[in-house]
Amino acid sequence: AQSVTQPDIHITVSEGASLELRCNYSYGATPYLFWYVQSPGQGLQLLLKYFSGDTLVQGIKGFEAEFKRSQSSFNLRKPSVHWSDAAEYFCAVGAVGNTPLVFGKGTRLSVIA
Amino acid sequence: GAGVSQSPRYKVAKRGQDVALRCDPISGHVSLFWYQQALGQGPEFLTYFQNEAQLDKSGLPSDRFFAERPEGSVSTLKIQRTQQEDSAVYLCASSLQKLWGGKNIQYFGAGTRLSVL
DSSP, X not given: OOEEEOOOSEEEEETTSOEEEOOEEEOSSOOEEEEEEEOTTOOEXXXXXXXXXXXXXXXXXXXXXXXXXXXXXXXXXXXXXXXXXXXXXXXXXXXXXXXXXXXXXXXXXXXXX | OOSOEEXXXXXXXXXXXXXXXXXXXXXXXXXXXXXXXXXXXXXXXXXXXXXXXXXXXXXXXXXXXXXXXXXXXXXXXXXXXOOGGGOEEEEEEEESSOTTOSSOOXXXXXXXXXXXX
């Protein structure tokens, strides 16, 4: 069965600092991997996705993530955080094809001045 | 429409009442998913439609939960005799292709927050 672990429940960073959110997945085959962001009262917005190919993927809002098969990880990074990045971030894994996603429990990001 | 639309945005129900939550997917999207998001948790899969066919309902927590998509577009999630543990945000997502249809992206609506008193 698929599973996703986001080890950090809550992270606080200063505006302008770099950010890395961790995601580890468990899946027996080649996974499809996603990062979504959820602002309060909003739905999930896709930040980026990995299907195959280049293991470093670029997304919206200056985010990137790196797929490391040997570590079963798909960590999200941003070089310089903006106050508007404060939100809940979810990592998700799907099987090859259009199947239901399995989400982690999320990491809440707070940004301080 | 431009995105996935869900209504109502908020629903308060007394324990034992029936509720109906609506999802209007992106036009032309074949696949439709329902997820339940409890407070402080990630979304969890409930059920999946390909056009009007409900292909997977393995995530529905009890027989009080029922979903339909009769014309392959709008979907309704119905919860009968609501209980306090049903309080959650219910998210709907749609995607362009069929099950096993390749590299698909699920687009989510804003959700319906259900509070059962």
